[in-house]
Every structure is written in structure tokens, then in C-alpha cells.
Amino acid sequence: MGQLCGRCMQLLCDFMAFVQRMSSSLVHGIKEFLTLIIKCSCLKQSSSKTRQLYKPILQPHERVTVQEFLQHIETGFEMSPLGKDPLEALRTLAFSENPGLQQSAALYYLHMSQHMNIPLPVEHLEPFYALLRSADLEVQQMSSLSLVNFLLEGNVDKELVVQMGLLEPILDLLESEDPTVQCNSCACIMTLAVSESNREAIGAARGVTPLLSLANSYDPRVQQNAVGAILNLTQSEKIQQVLCKEGALPVLALLLDSPDSEVQYYSCVALSNVAANVQHHEAMLRPSNRFLLHTLISLLSSSVDKDTLACAELLQSLGMLLSAHKTDPVIVGHTACIIKNLSLSQNRQRILESPCVEALLQTMLSTDTQEDSLHYVTSCLAELAKQEGATxxxxxxxxxxLTKCLVRLAGQLEHTEPSFHAASIIQHMIGHGKTMLLLKQRMGEIQAYLRSFLTHQELRFQQLGISTFCRLREDPEFSLAFRKSQMAKLLEQVRRQTEETQELLRVAICHEEI
Structure with missing residues (x-):
């Protein structure tokens, strides 16, 4: 994807806001920090012979550089942050063996990465090599974060970063034990991997193995960025070979079960990229008991948002699968559940244009359909029927x-959910001329299930029964039939019971308030 996850983006935004709040004191802070290092007694020459045996931590040329850098920060940062003088100072500080000076250089780059809106000159990438190689953890954290910022904002050329030799230290940081460094370095790789030449460079530098290791990280930020980097690498057929050889397929298959929807999405799209290459199909299906297939079906049946998955080809395949295996309760149940979850998003028009609706309706006619699978089928149709276009x-x-099947299912109250869903489908189709002609042929059965609904213990059944009765009563033939069967008396009985219940509730509420 070439982007950080939502959580990391929020953390970066929070950090940016923090830096902006502190910008007024940043220059003073750096100056004070470097001044303290210069004045420290450990850097002063001693007349003691023993003292003279030790080489000063701060080299003479570094003292001069620090003083010049302090003067630049104090007077010229806002005017020329990318000038020749600060660059020379940054080089000196970055390549110093003093971690304090390296921290100053890293902080300077981090501040620039938060405020710059122009490209970073090529020569300013050179100090990054030393900063990323630093043994100091804070330097690693700040320098890797600033590089992420520059990459995300497009302030540096992604291919140039690799050409400058920065890929190697970035990959080395993947081996860090610090989650922040891991997160930042994974984000760098993920962003760099949008380029085909960079993908090949990452593969050649053996960057796949540490990414696969971090894909199992317990830190969600690290895991998201690592899987995101792997996703971008799968866009290269050459790197797909490396990924499969290094064992990426079982790792990605297991990540489909991740509780993190971002990780699920990245791993699913990565597998999709690999599956586009026929030569990998055997390897993808090799794990025992068709693990990948079962996991993909489970993912499709989940409530994870799948706008992006509901393509016309997928829906066409689901419809054909349902038609071909409408007597198989397992396939019917899974397929209906998948279609229902897809219909919860902005995919309903695509579903209506596919063979899925007809296949679902025809599945209800199968005498071998079990209650569980029938529940999924009727539930899916009832959800679709809420939209007029689907009706x-x-x-x-x-x-x-089909009309006979729906009315029969509505009357089988021992199968609670299929009965309710079937009656709901009927209720939504009332008012359409063709449906009314078909329903009039089953008038007696309809009145029978309506009586059961009106006296049902569950309120939802009573409400659906009343709503259906009111809509059917608008038709003269149904209205006459209701009068002859004394349905009005049953409704009156329901009304009195409702009023009694409301009165009891009113008394109970008043008593509670007292």
C-alpha cells in the first residue's frame, strides 16, 4: 500500500503536534544541550599524567563545529536550513563517535522532516548513513522516523535512497530489539518497496526474512508495517519467488486469522497478488487440510469490511457455486453468509447484477437444505429485501x-429464524402486482401464520405480524378475508394486552421513581 497504518499515522501526527508546540524552545534546547556537552569536565584536558593517557571524547575539530552549528541554529535555521554550512556541521556531528552530537544531528533532521515542504537535497542524505548506523538507540529512533517522514511527504526520491546505500542500514535496523525502531524501519521498507527496482534490491539484500519474522510481532504497529512491506514486495513476480522460498505463504495464511483488520487486509491482498501467478497455486494449496481455503472462506464469512473484495468476478463465482452445490448444506451456508456480509457494505447493486439473488431463491426449494444453511439463506435474502431495488x-x-416455499417457511415457527426471515421477505414484497396475485393463492396459509405471529411471545414477531396485516389489508380481497376470519378481534385482543402491559410498566416506573 505504501502507507503507514492508521495507528502509526496518528502517532506521527501526535508527535508532529508535539514538535510544533516545542518549536519555540527547540533552538534553545539544542544550544543548551551542546553547550553542556562542551563544558563537561570529562572533556577538559588535565595536567595529570593519568588523565593524559585518555583520548578526549570530543575532537578539536568537533568543538569548532559545535560552536559554528550553535551559531547557525541561533541565527540562521529559519533562513537557510539546507545551506552549505549546516550541511558540513551535520556531517561532522553525524559521523562523530559522540552519541550526544549524533543525537543533535538526528534531532535537527527530525525537525526538518516535520516542517519542510521542499525536496531534500541529495547531499543531505549522506549523514543518514552514519545516523542509522549509530549505536545509540535515540539516534536510531529519531533518524529512522525523520527518514519515514521525508519518504511519506515525497521530500526524497525513493530510488535515490537505495542508490545512496541507505537500504543496508535500514534493513539492519529490522534486527533491532526496540519496537519503535522496528516500526520505523518497516515503514521505510514499505514505502521504498513501491518501486520495482527497489523491490528487487530489497530481495537481493535478503530483506524478506526479517520482514517475515516481524510479521509475527506482538507489537501491532510493527506487525502492520511489516505485512504492509511484504504486500508491496508481492507486486514483483521475481520477489514472489523469494517470498515463497522463504516461507511467506504459511505466514500470510495464518495472518488471515489476525484480530487486526489491517493485517487481515494486507495479508489477503498479498496472497491475492501471489495467486495471480499460476505457478504458485500448488504451493498455496499444499498446507494440510486445505488450511488456506478454509481460512479464506472464514474471512469472507466474517464481518470485516470488504468493499474492495466485492468485484463482479467474485460475485459471479459465488452465484455459480451456489447454483452448482445447492444441496450441499456446508457450501450453501458459507456462500449465503459471505453474500450477506458483502451486502452490508456499498455492494448491493453489484450483488443485484450478479446471479446471486436467483441462486439464493432457488436454493430454498431444495428439500435437502438443513436448518442452519436455510437460516443463512433466508437471513441474506431478508437483508437484501430491505432495499427497494433488491425487492x-x-x-x-x-x-x-417459490411463493409456496416462502409461505410454508413463515408458518414453521419451530424453525424460529428461517420463519421470521421468510415472513420478512414476504412483507417487503407486498404491494407488487405479481407478488399479490401469487400470495392470494395461499391466503389461508398466510392468515394462519399471521395469527401465530400476533400471539407470539417475542415482540418482533408481533410487530412483523401487525405490519404485514396492515399492508395486506389495503387489498380488497385480503381485507374481506380478514373480516370473515375475524382477524380484527385478534388484533383487538393484542391491543388490550399491550395497553395492560403499558399500564403495568407505567405503575412500575412511577413506583421506582418514588
Missing amino acids: LCMVQWMDEP
Whole structure:
């Protein structure tokens, strides 16, 4: 994807806000920090012979550089942060063996990465090599973060970063034990890997193995960025070979079960990229018991947002699968659940244009359909029927056998969920001429299940029964039939019970308030 995860982006934004708040005191802080280092007694020459045996930590030329750098920070940062003088000072500080001076250089780069809106000159990348190689953890953290900032903002050329030799120290930081450094270095690799030449360079430098290791990190930031980097690497067919050889397929398959939706998405798209190459199919299906296939089905059946997955080809395949295996309760149940979860997003129009709706309706006619799979089928259709466009699509497929099946299911209250869903589908289709003609042929059965709904213990059944009754009563033939069957008396009985319940609730609430 070439982007940081949501959490990392928020952390960066928070850090940026912090730096901006502190900008007024940044120059003073750096000056004070370097001044303290210069004045420290450990750097002063001693007349003691023993003292003279030790080489000063701060070299003479570094003293001069620090003083010049302090003067530049104090007077010229806002005017020329990228000038020749500060660059020479940065080189001196970055390549120093003094961690304090390296921290100053890293902090300077971090501040620039938060405020610059122009490209970073090529020569300013050179000090990064020393900073990324630093043995000081704070230097590693700040320098890797500033490089991430420059890359994300497009202030540096991604291919140039690799050409300048910075890929090697970045990959070395993947081996760090510090989660922040790991997170930043993974983000760098993820961003660099949007370039084809960079992907090949990462593969040649053996960057795949540490990324696969970090893909199992317990730190969610590290894991997201590592899997994101792997995703970008899978866009190269050459690197796909390396990934498969290094064992990426089982790692990505296991990550499909991750509780993190970002990790699920990255790993799923990465596997999709690999699957586009036929030569990898055997390796992808090699794990025992069709693990990858079962995991993908489970993921599709989950509630994770899949706008991006509901392409026309997928829906066409689901419809064909349902039609071909409508007597297999396992396939029927999984497929219906997948279609339902896809319908919860902005995919309904695509579903209506696919063979899925017809396949779902025809599946209900199978005598071998079990209650569990029937529950998923009717639940999916009931969810789709809430949209007028989907209702019109269903109406065109309705015929006498399907109408009979729906009415029969609505009357089988021992199968609670399929009964409720079937009645809900009927309720949404009332008012369409074709449906009304078909429903009138089953008028007696409809009145029977309505009586059961009106006296049902669950409120949702009562409400659905009343709503269906009101809509059907608008038709003269149904209205006459209801009068003859004394349905009005049953409704009156329900009304009185409701009023009694409301009165009891009112008394109970008043008593509680007292």
C-alpha cells in the first residue's frame, strides 16, 4: 500500500503536534544541550599524567563545529536550513563517535522532516548513513522516523535512497530489539518497496526474512508495517519467488486469522497478488487440510469490511457455486453468509447484477437444505429485501413454487429464524402486482401464520405480524378475508394486552421513581 497504518499515522501526527508546540524552545534546547556537552569536565584536558593517557571524547575539530552549528541554529535555521554550512556541521556531528552530537544531528533532521515542504537535497542524505548506523538507540529512533517522514511527504526520491546505500542500514535496523525502531524501519521498507527496482534490491539484500519474522510481532504497529512491506514486495513476480522460498505463504495464511483488520487486509491482498501467478497455486494449496481455503472462506464469512473484495468476478463465482452445490448444506451456508456480509457494505447493486439473488431463491426449494444453511439463506435474502431495488429483483424471480416455499417457511415457527426471515421477505414484497396475485393463492396459509405471529411471545414477531396485516389489508380481497376470519378481534385482543402491559410498566416506573 505504501502507507503507514492508521495507528502509526496518528502517532506521527501526535508527535508532529508535539514538535510544533516545542518549536519555540527547540533552538534553545539544542544550544543548551551542546553547550553542556562542551563544558563537561570529562572533556577538559588535565595536567595529570593519568588523565593524559585518555583520548578526549570530543575532537578539536568537533568543538569548532559545535560552536559554528550553535551559531547557525541561533541565527540562521529559519533562513537557510539546507545551506552549505549546516550541511558540513551535520556531517561532522553525524559521523562523530559522540552519541550526544549524533543525537543533535538526528534531532535537527527530525525537525526538518516535520516542517519542510521542499525536496531534500541529495547531499543531505549522506549523514543518514552514519545516523542509522549509530549505536545509540535515540539516534536510531529519531533518524529512522525523520527518514519515514521525508519518504511519506515525497521530500526524497525513493530510488535515490537505495542508490545512496541507505537500504543496508535500514534493513539492519529490522534486527533491532526496540519496537519503535522496528516500526520505523518497516515503514521505510514499505514505502521504498513501491518501486520495482527497489523491490528487487530489497530481495537481493535478503530483506524478506526479517520482514517475515516481524510479521509475527506482538507489537501491532510493527506487525502492520511489516505485512504492509511484504504486500508491496508481492507486486514483483521475481520477489514472489523469494517470498515463497522463504516461507511467506504459511505466514500470510495464518495472518488471515489476525484480530487486526489491517493485517487481515494486507495479508489477503498479498496472497491475492501471489495467486495471480499460476505457478504458485500448488504451493498455496499444499498446507494440510486445505488450511488456506478454509481460512479464506472464514474471512469472507466474517464481518470485516470488504468493499474492495466485492468485484463482479467474485460475485459471479459465488452465484455459480451456489447454483452448482445447492444441496450441499456446508457450501450453501458459507456462500449465503459471505453474500450477506458483502451486502452490508456499498455492494448491493453489484450483488443485484450478479446471479446471486436467483441462486439464493432457488436454493430454498431444495428439500435437502438443513436448518442452519436455510437460516443463512433466508437471513441474506431478508437483508437484501430491505432495499427497494433488491425487492424488485426478487419479484421478477418469484413464481408459484417459490411463493409456496416462502409461505410454508413463515408458518414453521419451530424453525424460529428461517420463519421470521421468510415472513420478512414476504412483507417487503407486498404491494407488487405479481407478488399479490401469487400470495392470494395461499391466503389461508398466510392468515394462519399471521395469527401465530400476533400471539407470539417475542415482540418482533408481533410487530412483523401487525405490519404485514396492515399492508395486506389495503387489498380488497385480503381485507374481506380478514373480516370473515375475524382477524380484527385478534388484533383487538393484542391491543388490550399491550395497553395492560403499558399500564403495568407505567405503575412500575412511577413506583421506582418514588
